[in-house]
Amino acid sequence: MAEAATKILEESLGETVLIKLRGNRKLRGKLEGFDLHMNLVLENAEDISNPDETVNLGRIIVRGDNVILISPPPR
Amino acid sequence: MAEAATKILEESLGETVLIKLRGNRKLRGKLEGFDLHMNLVLENAEDISNPDETVNLGRIIVRGDNVILISPPPR
Amino acid sequence: MAEAATKILEESLGETVLIKLRGNRKLRGKLEGFDLHMNLVLENAEDISNPDETVNLGRIIVRGDNVILISPPPR
Amino acid sequence: MAEAATKILEESLGETVLIKLRGNRKLRGKLEGFDLHMNLVLENAEDISNPDETVNLGRIIVRGDNVILISPPPR
Amino acid sequence: MAEAATKILEESLGETVLIKLRGNRKLRGKLEGFDLHMNLVLENAEDISNPDETVNLGRIIVRGDNVILISPPPR
Amino acid sequence: MAEAATKILEESLGETVLIKLRGNRKLRGKLEGFDLHMNLVLENAEDISNPDETVNLGRIIVRGDNVILISPPPR
Amino acid sequence: MAEAATKILEESLGETVLIKLRGNRKLRGKLEGFDLHMNLVLENAEDISNPDETVNLGRIIVRGDNVILISPPPR
Structure with missing residues (x-):
């Protein structure tokens, strides 16, 4: 992964x-x-x-294959 | 796999x-x-x-390719 | 493959x-x-x-790429 | 490939x-x-x-990526 | 990645x-x-x-798997 | 690639x-x-x-990922 | 990539x-x-x-995953 991406995720x-x-x-x-x-x-x-219905998932593991975008919090 | 993910699965x-x-x-x-x-x-x-019909599968092996999310039990 | 999966398949x-x-x-x-x-x-x-029509295939090789679940026999 | 699969293909x-x-x-x-x-x-x-129309292809190379099942002849 | 592509991205x-x-x-x-x-x-x-509605995403990580084209600014 | 396939392509x-x-x-x-x-x-x-309209493409490179079958000429 | 393909691209x-x-x-x-x-x-x-509307893209990077065919200019 790009150092830039790793840095942001860290x-x-x-x-x-x-x-x-x-x-x-x-x-x-x-x-x-x-x-x-x-x-x-x-x-x-x-x-x-669904904007009308937030579903609580608790703690989850997401498989990277399915990821399109990750949006970190504003700095 | 992320150490964090491995730790949770363990x-x-x-x-x-x-x-x-x-x-x-x-x-x-x-x-x-x-x-x-x-x-x-x-x-x-x-x-x-199907929320109206739970199907018993017994013991199964799931191929990781198909996994989107894994939700472990609450801590 | 997970040792657990290998063990079950064996x-x-x-x-x-x-x-x-x-x-x-x-x-x-x-x-x-x-x-x-x-x-x-x-x-x-x-x-x-098709639950209404079982098709005999004889001996087959299944390519793993297509597998979602494997359900071994009950213990 | 599994030894079992190789053996059958051979x-x-x-x-x-x-x-x-x-x-x-x-x-x-x-x-x-x-x-x-x-x-x-x-x-x-x-x-x-198409069960109603067999198409002769002669000699072909099939790319493995597309294979789901291979059914060898009965023993 | 092609040196040409890397050079443009840099x-x-x-x-x-x-x-x-x-x-x-x-x-x-x-x-x-x-x-x-x-x-x-x-x-x-x-x-x-959507040409009628620009959505602000802030800072994001895009997974390369999903990329078709990257268009750098004109020189 | 299988030696058999390479041989046919050669x-x-x-x-x-x-x-x-x-x-x-x-x-x-x-x-x-x-x-x-x-x-x-x-x-x-x-x-x-399209059987009704052959389109000339000239010289092309085909990416292998998209190939299902290759049919060489009859021997 | 095939030497033949590399040669044509070069x-x-x-x-x-x-x-x-x-x-x-x-x-x-x-x-x-x-x-x-x-x-x-x-x-x-x-x-x-779209044959009726050519869209200028300027300089672009195309991810190889999406490529089916490349057609070089006639010799």
């Missing part, structure tokens, strides 16, 4: 990130961990794909 | 996890094993894709 | 397993062999995708 | 095999060669996807 | 680039980083897929 | 081959080169996907 | 090439660079997918 540990996955799924959660395949661990994750 | 051994697969399939079962490709072994697995 | 050699493949295909057959990519060899395999 | 050299490919394509032909990616060489191959 | 650091992703998604943002898998880091990113 | 150099690609595309052309990923170079290539 | 540097991508996208542009994954750099690129 700075985002413990912070809330937004994730867009294939298939129009959107997630939000506190970043607890990641690896070079962009596998992610989120705490207090929520599925926010 | 802590989840023997516990019930929720799995979301591609193609809108959802599974629930006791985690018996896993590997770095997120191949999973579940005991007493159930297909809960 | 224990299942000579036993009937259920296989779910991408594209809603379901197979049943006696497991004769496997490898770390989840390529499988089944004996007396049947395509049971 | 035993099937010179014999007619059935191949199911992604996209509902079915082929039949005499197995002339194969490799560990399941790339196949078939002689006198026929496309039998 | 020259584009700090500049606005256009990105076309699979699934008809278009992004625009300042290129902050990249790697050999074409994973990208964008600052002040915008989703411009 | 014998087919300078000969007309038929190629079936994903997405129902069919090509015909004189094989000028190939590699172990089944990337192909064709001379005087034609897109014959 | 001869095509500075020349206009046609590119067919997955999803029925067609591009035309001057080839500035390429690598063994068929990542391409095009100058003065145009999206010619």
Whole structure:
């Protein structure tokens, strides 16, 4: 993974990130961990794909293959 | 796989996890094993894709390629 | 492949397993062999995708890429 | 590839095999060669996807990526 | 990645680039980083897929797998 | 690539081959080169996907990923 | 990449090439660079997918994964 990407993900540990996955799924959660395949661990994750209904997912592991975008918190 | 992900999966051994697969399939079962490709072994697995009809699958091996999310039990 | 998965597949050699493949295909057959990519060899395999019409396939090789789930026989 | 799969393919050299490919394509032909990616060489191959119209393909190379099932001849 | 591609991406650091992703998604943002898998880091990113509604995304990481085209700024 | 496949492709150099690609595309052309990923170079290539309209493509490089079948000329 | 393909791409540097991508996208542009994954750099690129509306893209990087065909200029 790009050093730039790693640096941002490291700075985002413990912070809330937004994730867009294939298939129009959107997630939000506190970043607890990641690896070079962009596998992610989120705490207090929520599925926010449907703007009218947020679904609590708790702690989750996201497989990197499905990730399109990761949006760290504003600096 | 991220150390964070491995750590969570190790802590989840023997516990019930929720799995979301591609193609809108959802599974629930006791985690018996896993590997770095997120191949999973579940005991007493159930297909809960259809909220009106839980299908018992018994012991299964899930190929990691199909995994989107793994949700370990609450701490 | 996870040691847990390998162990289950080894224990299942000579036993009937259920296989779910991408594209809603379901197979049943006696497991004769496997490898770390989840390529499988089944004996007396049947395509049971259509509940009203079981199709005999005889001995087959299944390419692991297409595998979603493998269900070994109950212990 | 699994030793079991290799063994079956080796035993099937010179014999007619059935191949199911992604996209509902079915082929039949005499197995002339194969490799560990399941790339196949078939002689006198026929496309039998349409039960009403067999299409002669002659000698073909099939890229393994597209293979779902290989069905060797009965023993 | 091609030296030619790397050279263009390096020259584009700090500049606005256009990105076309699979699934008809278009992004625009300042290129902050990249790697050999074409994973990208964008600052002040915008989703411009819908010409009638630009969505601010802030700083994002784009997984290279989804990239079709990258359009650096004119020289 | 299988030695059998390599051998056939080598014998087919300078000969007309038929190629079936994903997405129902069919090509015909004189094989000028190939590699172990089944990337192909064709001379005087034609897109014959539409039986009513052959499209001349001239010399082309075909990315192996898209290849389903290669049909060398009859021996 | 095949030596034959590399040779053609090298001869095509500075020349206009046609590119067919997955999803029925067609591009035309001057080839500035390429690598063994068929990542391409095009100058003065145009999206010619729609015969009625050519879209100027300027200089672009095309990710090789999406390439189906590359058509170099006639010799």
